[in-house]
Structure formats: structure tokens, C-alpha cells
Amino acid sequence: MTQTFKKSNADAGITVLKIGGSAVTDKNAKAGLAKEEEMRRIFKEIATFSGKLVIVHGAGSYGHTYAKEYGLDKGFHKEGFLITHDSVRLLNDMIVKGLRAESIPAVPLQPLAFSVCADGRIQSMFVEQIELMLDHGLVPVLHGDVCMDTVRGSCILSGDQSLPYVAAALSAKRVGLGSAADGVLDSNGQVIPQITPQTFESVKKHIGGSAGTDVTGGMLGKVSEILELAERTGIESCIFNANTPGNVADYLNGKTIGTRISRN
Ligand SMILES: Nc1ncnc2c1ncn2[C@@H]1O[C@H](COP(=O)(O)OP(=O)(O)OP(=O)(O)O)[C@@H](O)[C@H]1O
Ligand SMILES: [Mg+2]
Known part of the structure; x- marks a missing residue:
């Protein structure tokens, strides 16, 4: 049976959306556990958007749990490496299938296959295929992954x-990170509108790690990464x-919600 896919509106620039692992998995679980209903709702909201879109999803309990168990944030462990990669691929497969069910032409992309890190930071990542996919109306779906590292x-x-x-390599117009909190919260639980x-x-001082298992710094890690993006590129x-x-659809279709991280 042939499936009909949505046509993309390619004129408005590139949007990059992160679907946080905390939004679509239970990060307190001891092994990979998906929040399937939440996933389906989020995919339906993504289907309301017709621009060029790159999706990056987090690893949630499909990655952080195993990464922690095998100390993968500190270095190589053969068995742990394989188990973690297989597990995040499983989540990626679930997400790509769910997006396809909403007629979104999602393409699974494993960062392990086209990236090299040096001491935990990206040294090189091939992105030309992503650009070409976007030009052809496809929606690349990357994810949190293990990666070969020249130092570790x-x-x-x-x-x-x-x-x-x-986002920087493709000069993205808009970058949104959906997570399980209303934004970056202060000590009173209020959303900090701008950082x-x-x-x-x-x-x-208000920003910490994750309430669940997270080996990459939780909210503080996230804010540091995208603050650096804003500082370096203005994105x-x-x-x-x-x-x-409603938030995912609203963000994709132009609204500013949660905490805005910007250069000034
Ligand atoms: N000031 C803060 N405001 C909001 N959340 C915070 C704050 N400090 C710590 N957190 C924690 O950070 C979590 C979000 O980071 P986390 O890495 O768990 O989410 P994620 O990026 O969606 O998941 P993943 O890394 O699996 O993709 C929140 O759910 C909360 O527990
Ligand atoms: Mg995280």
C-alpha cells in the first residue's frame, strides 16, 4: 500500500525541534519505557506544521539508564555501548513509525553513523544529507546516541x-526544545521568561540536573548548550x-512559549 505524505512549505526557513526524552519516556524507569499516548499526541501536533523540520529526540530512559549503568559518560564499555545504542535505536524506530502514522515523512538518522567526538564534544558531524533531505520534503529524525570519541x-x-x-550548520530560523517542565523555572517554580x-x-543557581536519570546535565546541560548557540550564532x-x-503545535506554528534563550 502506498502512503500519502504531507507536502512541505519550504519557504519559511528551517525549524529544529527537540522532543525531550522526559516528554516521551518515563525517566524514572529502570529500563526503556515509552509514554505512548503522549507520543501520539505530540506527533499529531507536529503534523500541523508544514515547514522544513529537523527533529532531534532525547534518549530518555532508553539511553540514560544504560549509559549510567555502564559508565558510558566516562568512557568506552563494549557491551554497554552496544546495549545503549540498540536501545536508543528502538526508541528512534518507535518515534519514526509514530510520525509516519501521521503522514510525516520521517527518516531515522543515527548520529553514531556520521559523527566523531573528541573528549565528549562533536569534532565532526556530516550534515549535507540532512540539508538534501529537507530540500526533498523529508523530515530527518536524529536522537541522543553513543558516539566514537578520539580521546575517551x-x-x-x-x-x-x-x-x-x-541548527548552526543549517542556519536554522527557529529552535524549540520540548521537555517536561514549563520552561526553565526559578526557585518558586515560575517560568524564567528569558535567559x-x-x-x-x-x-x-535555580537550574539543576534532571529529576530522573540523565547523564548529560539535565536542564543545566541543555541551557548551557543553547546559550552557547545563541552567543555564537544569534540563533x-x-x-x-x-x-x-497544544504547545508543540503552537511553537512550530510561530508562537514564543516557555523560556526564550537569546543573545540579548
Ligand atoms: N530550573 C529548572 N527548571 C526546569 N527543570 C529543571 C530545572 N532544574 C532541573 N530541572 C530538571 O530538568 C529536567 C529536564 O531535563 P532532562 O534532561 O531530564 O529532560 P529532557 O531533555 O527532556 O530529557 P532527555 O535528556 O532524555 O532528552 C526537568 O524535568 C527537571 O526535572
Ligand atoms: Mg537531558
Whole structure:
């Protein structure tokens, strides 16, 4: 049976969306556990968007749990490396299938296959295929992954690191990170509307790791990565709650929600 896919509106520039592992998996689970209903709702919201779109999803309990168990954030462990990669691929497969069910022409892309890190940071990542896919109306779907590393043997390449790399390489217009919190919250649980390099030092004290298992720094890791993107390229991001119905569609279709991270 042939499937009909949505036509993309290619004129408005590239949008990069992170679907946080905390939004679509249970990060307190001891092994990979998907929030399937949340996934389906989020995919339906993504289907309302017709621009050029790159999706990066987090590893959630499909990655962080095994990465922690085998110490993969510190270096290479053959069995742990294989188990973790297989597990995040499983999640990626589930997400790509779910997107296809909403007529989104999603293409699975494993960062391990086209990236090399040096001491935990991306040294090179091939992105020309992503650009060509977008030109042909496809929706590439990357994910948090393990990666070969010239210093450590291997490392964890978080979605929070690949997302700004891809956004900068493709000169993305909009970058959104959907997670399980309403944005970056202060000590009273209120959303901090904007973070810039100038205000980061004063708000940093409110930002921590993750309530669940997360080997790449949770919220503080995320904010640091996209603040660096804003500083270096001027590309702004929004961190918002992907578990609030309507937010993913609203963000994709132009609204600013949650916490805005910008150069000034
Ligand atoms: N100031 C803060 N504001 C909001 N969340 C915070 C803050 N400090 C710590 N957190 C924690 O950070 C979590 C978000 O980071 P986390 O890495 O778990 O999410 P994610 O990026 O969606 O998941 P993944 O890394 O699997 O993709 C929140 O759910 C919360 O537990
Ligand atoms: Mg995280």
C-alpha cells in the first residue's frame, strides 16, 4: 500500500525541534519505557506544521539508564555501548513509525553513523544529507546516541549537543526544545521568561540536573548548550513543556512559549 505524505512549505526557513526524552519516556524507569499516548499526541501536533523540520529526540530512559549503568559518560564499555545504542535505536524506530502514522515523512538518522567526538564534544558531524533531505520534503529524525570519541574511546552524544550543532550548520530560523517542565523555572517554580549570556550567571543557581536519570546535565546541560548557540550564532531557542497539549503545535506554528534563550 502506498502512503500519502504531507507536502512541505519550504519557504519559511528551517525549524529544529527537540522532543525531550522526559516528554516521551518515563525517566524514572529502570529500563526503556515509552509514554505512548503522549507520543501520539505530540506527533499529531507536529503534523500541523508544514515547514522544513529537523527533529532531534532525547534518549530518555532508553539511553540514560544504560549509559549510567555502564559508565558510558566516562568512557568506552563494549557491551554497554552496544546495549545503549540498540536501545536508543528502538526508541528512534518507535518515534519514526509514530510520525509516519501521521503522514510525516520521517527518516531515522543515527548520529553514531556520521559523527566523531573528541573528549565528549562533536569534532565532526556530516550534515549535507540532512540539508538534501529537507530540500526533498523529508523530515530527518536524529536522537541522543553513543558516539566514537578520539580521546575517551566513546562518549554520549546528547540530543542537546547535536541539536545546536545541526541548527548552526543549517542556519536554522527557529529552535524549540520540548521537555517536561514549563520552561526553565526559578526557585518558586515560575517560568524564567528569558535567559541571555548577561543574565545566565544570576539565574544559574535555580537550574539543576534532571529529576530522573540523565547523564548529560539535565536542564543545566541543555541551557548551557543553547546559550552557547545563541552567543555564537544569534540563533534563539525556546524551552517549553511538550507535555502541555497544544504547545508543540503552537511553537512550530510561530508562537514564543516557555523560556526564550537569546543573545540579548
Ligand atoms: N530550573 C529548572 N527548571 C526546569 N527543570 C529543571 C530545572 N532544574 C532541573 N530541572 C530538571 O530538568 C529536567 C529536564 O531535563 P532532562 O534532561 O531530564 O529532560 P529532557 O531533555 O527532556 O530529557 P532527555 O535528556 O532524555 O532528552 C526537568 O524535568 C527537571 O526535572
Ligand atoms: Mg537531558
